[in-house]
Amino acid sequence: MTALHADPLALLRTRTSSKWTRYPDDVxxxxxxxxxxxxxxxxxxxxxxxxxxxxxGYDARRPLLGEAFASFAHDAWDWELDPSTLTTTVNVMMAIxxxxxxxxxxxxxxxxxxxxxxxxxxxxKEAGGELLDVPLLPPDGSRDWEIDFEALETAFSGGAKAYxxxxxxxxxxxxxxxxxxxxxxxxxxQYGVLVVSDEIHGALTHSDAEFVPFLAVSExxxxxxxxxTSASKAFNIPGxxxxxxxxxxxxxxxxxxxxPESAEHRTSHFGVHASTIAFNEARGWLADxxxxxxxxxxxxxxxxxxxxxxxxxxxxxxSYLAWIDFRPLGWGDNPAKRILDRGRVALTPGxxxxxxxxxxxxxxxxxxxxxxxxxxxRIAAAR
Numbered sequence: 001m002t003a004l005h006a007d008p009l010a011l012l013r014t015r016t017s018s019k020w021t022r023y024p025d026d027v028x029x030x031x032x033x034x035x036x037x038x039x040x041x042x043x044x045x046x047x048x049x050x051x052x053x054x055x056x057g058y059d060a061r062r063p064l065l066g067e068a069f070a071s072f073a074h075d076a077w078d079w080e081l082d083p084s085t086l087t088t089t090v091n092v093m094m095a096i097x098x099x100x101x102x103x104x105x106x107x108x109x110x111x112x113x114x115x116x117x118x119x120x121x122x123x124x125k126e127a128g129g130e131l132l133d134v135p136l137l138p139p140d141g142s143r144d145w146e147i148d149f150e151a152l153e154t155a156f157s158g159g160a161k162a163y164x165x166x167x168x169x170x171x172x173x174x175x176x177x178x179x180x181x182x183x184x185x186x187x188x189x190q191y192g193v194l195v196v197s198d199e200i201h202g203a204l205t206h207s208d209a210e211f212v213p214f215l216a217v218s219e220x221x222x223x224x225x226x227x228x229t230s231a232s233k234a235f236n237i238p239g240x241x242x243x244x245x246x247x248x249x250x251x252x253x254x255x256x257x258x259x260p261e262s263a264e265h266r267t268s269h270f271g272v273h274a275s276t277i278a279f280n281e282a283r284g285w286l287a288d289x290x291x292x293x294x295x296x297x298x299x300x301x302x303x304x305x306x307x308x309x310x311x312x313x314x315x316x317x318x319s320y321l322a323w324i325d326f327r328p329l330g331w332g333d334n335p336a337k338r339i340l341d342r343g344r345v346a347l348t349p350g351x352x353x354x355x356x357x358x359x360x361x362x363x364x365x366x367x368x369x370x371x372x373x374x375x376x377x378r379i380a381a382a383r
Contacts, residue, residue: 004288006036006062006368017239031348033321035236035366037292040285043235046277047270059269061088063095068279069229069244076203079216086244087259088267092200093119095228095245097268098263100162101127103194104258105180108161113147114354117170117198121354124164132160135356136172139314147180149187163193167214168201171323171353171362172203173316175202175211178332185214185221194255195225200243201319203234203286206294209317215248222248226256231275233319234286242271289366293320296365296372303373307380320366323350327359336361343378 006012013020019034049055066083073079089095090330100110100123110129112120113136124131133154137146165184168175172324176184188195197214205211215225230243246255278286300322304313312325324347326335336349339361350360365372 004037004285004292006292006366006371007038008368009371010034025093026251026344027340028345028371028378030364030367030375031346031362033233033319033364034238035289035320036363036368037096037236037366037372038290040235040278040282042281042285043237043274043277048271050270052253055269057269059088059267061264062213062272065242065244065272065276068276071323072279072283073213077211077216079213081215081246085246085253087246088242088244088272089263090241090243090266090268091232091238092198092230092243093123094263094266095243096120096196096198097123097127098163098259099228099245099256100124100129100164101197103196104129104161109155109159109218110150111155111160111163111193113166114167115171115350115357115360116166116353118352120164120166120198129162133354135354136169138338138356139159145169145174145314147176147184149183151186153186153187153191153275154326156193160191160193163188163195165195165197165214167197167199168205168211168316168318168357170201170319170322171199171348171350171357172314173319173321173323175205175209175318177210178212178217181212181214181217181221185218185224185251188224189220193224194252195221197225197227199227199229199240200233202229203231204290204293204320206290206297206316207316208294211318215246223251224248231278232271235274235275235278235282236289237271238272238280238326240271241268241368242275293366296320296367296369297322299372300365300376302365303376307376320364322363323360324363325360331359331382333358335382336360339379339382343380345375345378347379 070083109132132193225248232238244292278359324365336347347361
């Protein structure tokens with residue numbers, strides 16, 4: 001049993017972040033990706049030290065973050081990368097937007113797989129691209145959510161310039177297997193498509209799954225791929241704003257003509273410091289977080305079986321976000337609205353992830369077990 005415990009609700013409600021200020025206090029917020037666990041003590045103490053010496057200036061873009069992440073990637077995933085290839089920026093979505101903008105021309109098609117993290121839609125539009133949806137194949141009893149490779153090849157061969165890959169996938173919480181990533185890389189190399197792999201949830205992969213970085217799978221992946229990631233999800237520090245992108249090769253980096261230097265200058269000094277400390281010194285805390293998440297994943301399964309057996313839980317193998325199919329209950333295209341109105345629990349509506357998500361909702365279960373139990377009881381009360 002993990003020694004990590006979520007903060008009590010009374011303390012959580014004093015937080016001023018989005019999760020705790022968007023809704024009234026009678027609503028249990030289980031929507032946005034913020035965990036209820038206390039900040040890793042080593043990160044907190046380091047930030048206090050910075051403030052204590054008024055070290056709150058512009059970030060120096062020191063190499064320590066690259067070295068820390070490279071060390072973590074080696075130890076966690078056996079991924080060898082050159083720390084000097086990291087380019088920092090504010091957050092993952094800015095990195096994705098600017099990478100795509102630099103890699104395509106106006107109106108070029110960018111492929112993604114719905115259901116998918118909603119800001120992906122905005123990023124492609126902001127970058128000047130045309131979204132080309134290749135929906136995932138839903139589970140059929142013999143398999144989980146999968147990429148439709150026939151449709152993906154059609155999209156690639158039809159002239160798509162980039163592919164925005166969510167790995168591990170949000171909202172299904174599934175890290176792609178090595179064979180799947182190898183096949184993506186082969187198709188990308190064949191048709192000249194740049195793969196932009198968002199790997200922000202990789203460090204939150206559960207013990208019964210494996211996370212394989214896209215750039216680590218093959219030479220084809222390195223020639224066609226850009227990885228984008230951050231410490232923000234795994235270490236619960238999104239407000240400290242630091243992310244980075246990594247080209248798999250010189251050829252991949254050369255695809256990015258005119259990446260704006262200003263994007264790197266915007267990186268947060270606190271974010272770089274916190275991320276460096278996280279990868280170097282907070283690995284034990286992260287292990288405790290993953291253990292707590294796995295315990296809650298099993299609890300969520302049992303609670304739904306007990307209180308709302310009609311709902312279909314798509315259990316994640318990475319992250320603390322679960323995808324739930326409420327369609328068997330007949331709660332319409334937006335069950336999250338019904339749950340909010342009747343049960344006073346805020347979930348993320350499935351339709352936000354694409355039209356394939358209608359009738360679904362996403363739940364954040366990185367909370368105290370008693371909060372999760374109360375949340376499921378309230379959801380069931382929405383009948």
